[in-house]
Amino acid sequence: GDSVTQMEGPVTLSEEAFLTINCTYTATGYPSLFWYVQYPGEGLQLLLKATKADDKGSNKGFEATYRKETTSFHLEKGSVQVSDSAVYFCALSGGYSTLTFGKGTMLLVSP
């Protein structure tokens, strides 16, 4: 079945550092890929998505590129802020199937 593997956290960075959170997936066919963010005490919010190979999703300075050859969808941001501290979830949707989530990666950014 479909699965998503994310790097374990927490990831601890100083403000303005470069961020990478790794995500790899296993799926049949051509899934859509997503990154969600969860701020403390809140629900998940869609951060960005990509629907086919080589697509780049971007939002709020975050980017991720759908790499079919490496089955990856790594999340990057050039300069993180304290307000980016949250839990980030990678997810995939295999067409008519439900969304499959990774276990989440906590990001902590210090001033």
Added chain:
Amino acid sequence: NAGVTQTPKFQVLKTGQSMTLQCAQDMNHNSMYWYRQDPGMGLRLIYYSASEGTTDKGEVPNGYNVSRLNKREFSLRLESAAPSQTSVYFCATERDLGGFSYGYTFGSGTRLTVV
């Protein structure tokens, strides 16, 4: 504001008590979902409904029942609560088009403690 509304936000139950978690959406989406979130486990699907009148089991359905009352509302019922059901519960909806997912919209969650 359009979105997904969950009630209640917090609840404490005693073992064996029953309760219903409510979810309502005003986004006119067909698909609705119930997830639970536990530390280190990510999100696990309990039940989902692809359209009004249909429901299907997800990964962890035991101990739960659901009702898709109409297009807007999808409720989750715990008939006899157990401490293992202590969790944060999220409802979500999906704008989907013929199998193509645009992503989910989540409610703010219900934090349930069973003592």
